[in-house]
Amino acid sequence: MGVSEKIKEIEEEMRRTQKNKATEYHLGLLKGKLARLRAQLLEPAPGAGSGGGTGFDVSKSGGTHLSPSSSSSDARIALVGFPSVGKSTLLSKITKTKSEVAAYSFTTLTAIPGVLEYGGAEIQILDLPGIIEGAAEGKGRGRQVISAAKTSDLIMMVLDATKKAEQRALLERELEAVGIRLNREPPNIYLKAKKAGGMKLSFMSTPKNLDEKMIYNILRDYKMLNCEVLIRDENATVDDFIDVIMAPHRRYIKCLYVYNKIDCISMQFLDQLAHEDHTVVMSCELDLGITDVVDRAWQELNLMRIYTKRRGVQPNFSEALIVRQGATVEDVCDQVHRSLKESFKYALVWGASARHVPQRVGLGHVVADEDVISIVTK
Numbered sequence: 001m002g003v004s005e006k007i008k009e010i011e012e013e014m015r016r017t018q019k020n021k022a023t024e025y026h027l028g029l030l031k032g033k034l035a036r037l038r039a040q041l042l043e044p045a046p047g048a049g050s051g052g053g054t055g056f057d058v059s060k061s062g063g064t065h066l067s068p069s070s071s072s073s074d075a076r077i078a079l080v081g082f083p084s085v086g087k088s089t090l091l092s093k094i095t096k097t098k099s100e101v102a103a104y105s106f107t108t109l110t111a112i113p114g115v116l117e118y119g120g121a122e123i124q125i126l127d128l129p130g131i132i133e134g135a136a137e138g139k140g141r142g143r144q145v146i147s148a149a150k151t152s153d154l155i156m157m158v159l160d161a162t163k164k165a166e167q168r169a170l171l172e173r174e175l176e177a178v179g180i181r182l183n184r185e186p187p188n189i190y191l192k193a194k195k196a197g198g199m200k201l202s203f204m205s206t207p208k209n210l211d212e213k214m215i216y217n218i219l220r221d222y223k224m225l226n227c228e229v230l231i232r233d234e235n236a237t238v239d240d241f242i243d244v245i246m247a248p249h250r251r252y253i254k255c256l257y258v259y260n261k262i263d264c265i266s267m268q269f270l271d272q273l274a275h276e277d278h279t280v281v282m283s284c285e286l287d288l289g290i291t292d293v294v295d296r297a298w299q300e301l302n303l304m305r306i307y308t309k310r311r312g313v314q315p316n317f318s319e320a321l322i323v324r325q326g327a328t329v330e331d332v333c334d335q336v337h338r339s340l341k342e343s344f345k346y347a348l349v350w351g352a353s354a355r356h357v358p359q360r361v362g363l364g365h366v367v368a369d370e371d372v373i374s375i376v377t378k
């Protein structure tokens with residue numbers, strides 16, 4: 001029996017099994033088996049050549065319009081969605097890359113990278129083939145698309161506002177099945193494999209949805225006979241626990257839901273969609289809401305652009321240093337040059353993080369998006 005058939009069999013059994021106290025442990029074990037099989041399915045077949053990576057042959061710098069000097073983009077956004085929702089139309093709007101657009105399904109057959117320039121930051125946008133139900137099990141190019149999505153910093157799930165609401169849940173399920181967790185934090189559970197000593201289990205407080213027997217059962221099923229477990233979150237579930245065991249196969253990625261084709265829906269429905277969490281609405285056809293989509297994507301990435309300035313010279317706003325949220329002047333120095341902070345004397349800051357401009361600060365100063373910094377060395 002192939003892996004796909006085994007998966008189907010377990011899914012069937014889970015559907016047939018009634019959920020109650022008596023079947024709880026059995027269902028937990030089935031979930032664990034399912035997670036293992038799904039991971040197996042995503043592994044490249046033996047001898048299949050280059051596994052891993054994006055699933056398509058695109059490098060992180062792979063934009064057709066990147067200047068040769070810039071080695072790598074600052075972040076990657078994957079456009080994921082059903083066929084003909086307007087993924088390629090969006091790519092062509094926000095980057096200089098043209099990806100074929102047509103009214104028929106599966107117009108795009110491979111990953112098409114483009115570069116979005118955002119205030120000196122370079123973000124790679126990956127236009128992907130449409131995926132269909134069953135993608136996680138290998139239907140269409142689903143598996144490749146999903147591997148590409150797994151390598152991204154943000155997933156933009158492009159949805160057709162005129163289609164049924166189930167579309168979103170269906171896609172979420174496909175991404176879940178391959179270990180992508182959208183807009184969630186890793187479970188607060190500590191697990192460490194040991195060489196000996198048996199299974200040691202402890203809780204911060206009594207969990208509401210898990211018990212010792214369940215945890216021991218699953219650990220045995222995974223042949224993790226020697227390990228240390230600390231459940232820190234009292235709301236942790238069996239699924240969370242399995243995610244922690246399967247951690248190398250899990251990716252926690254932000255997702256922005258982008259509803260396209262709002263030119264075809266009522267104002268009332270539009271208003272409803274626009275108020276959902278992590279959601280933006282647009283019409284590529286009417287050129288409506290596109291800048292909003294880009295601004296929101298930038299916010300979700302949680303990155304900041306810092307411009308450096310030399311004494312007596314205007315800052316160059318077409319080139320930014322990209323740092324994560326919460327970064328300090330020290331992180332900025334590291335972005336410029338690894339040894340810069342050794343000769344650092346102080347920095348002058350103009351922008352939102354400065355109490356007055358320019359403010360004289362040390363390495364520990366926390367910077368804000370679009371700050372201008374002048375670094376003075378010894």
Ligand SMILES: Nc1nc2c(ncn2[C@@H]2O[C@H](COP(=O)(O)OP(=O)(O)OP(=O)(O)O)[C@@H](O)[C@H]2O)c(=O)[nH]1
Pocket residue numbers: 081082083084085086087088089090100101102103104105106107108109128129130131260261262263264282283284285286
């Ligand atoms: N009404 C309307 N149609 C749109 C809009 N955006 C794109 N379309 C149309 O939708 C169709 C599909 O667009 P594509 O960009 O090819 O869609 P895709 O998601 O890349 O499709 P695949 O590559 O086949 O998965 C084309 O006929 C577009 O002209 C929009 O905002 N409103």
Ligand SMILES: [K+]
Pocket residue numbers: 083084085101102103104105106107108
């Ligand atoms: K299409």
Ligand SMILES: [Mg+2]
Pocket residue numbers: 087088089099100101107108127128129130
């Ligand atoms: Mg396309």
